[in-house]
Amino acid sequence: MPLDATARAVACRIDGRTVLSTLRSEVPLSLRETTDGLQVLASAFGPLGGDRTRLELVVEDGAHLEVGTIGSQVAQPGPHDPVSHADVDLRVAAAGWLCWRPRPLVVTAGAEHRIDLCARVDRSGTAVLVETVVLGLPGQPAGRYRSRWHVTYDGLPVLVADLDVGPGAAAGWEGPAVTGGARVLVTALLVGPQPPAGCQVQGAQVLELAGPGILLSWLGSDTVEAARVVQAFLAGVARSGADATRDRSEGPRPVGEPPSRPDGAHVRDLALGLSS
Secondary structure, three states: OOOOEEEEOOOOOOOOEEEEEEEEEOOOOEEEEEOOOOEEEEEOOOOOOOOEEEEEEEEOOEEEEEEEEEEEEEOOOOOOOOOEEEEEEEEEEOOOOEEEEOOOEEEEEOOOEEEEEEEHHHHHHHHEEEEEEEEEEOOOOOOOOEEEEEEEEEEEEEEEEEEEEEEOOOOOOOOOOOOOOOEEEEEEEEEEEOOOOOOOOOOEEEEEEOOOOEEEEEEEEOOOHHHHHHHHHHHHHHHHHHOOOOOOOHOOOOOOOOOOOOOOHHHHHHHHOOOO
């Protein structure tokens, strides 16, 4: 039986610390607060065709939240419907900071997964968004993936993007103008008042947006290398001062501000461990 579920979290700032004032979820989504921030756990296998989920994250004035996922998701066709849907609705208020960094999503042969991401960032807010998609399991054909992003800053559009790849997509999706035959795709976006100038990540394309913000795109065949690209992007964001609004002198670590860890540990956490 297809699943239809909504999860919602609201982060606010109280006495100099970020706390979660709302934390609500339904199967198959479970929200868990951990030492590394808020984690989304898929409590049921999938997504399967026919499933529909909605995740709502709200970061209020001055709050800071890092959100990831526990384990990877593997989109598979359902018994009666190959298509699964996921809606991600993000809102960052003034001086808020949000990092949305789910683990890679694998779209298996015969499956079709659609995601609609809407992010609204108020003036002086910052959002860091990361998406990693793997088209097919090792040695198997790709599934179809459709991703639509609509991101605004201070009420104005920063990025409106529509990606449709995999069997059934428009002709040419495997060509050099789209995936170039790659099966691992990374998209990362920074929107905020202090985007880094001249940000470069080896092997990736980085575009400066007028929003203000920067957009990274990377294509490859190795999830470990994809994880290194993501980590390099996040490190560049940190060095740029785009997250300087987080005041680490205020005492206890805010929700989602991870402890210092070796780069290798970050990469192991980000990678799926799939062979290419």
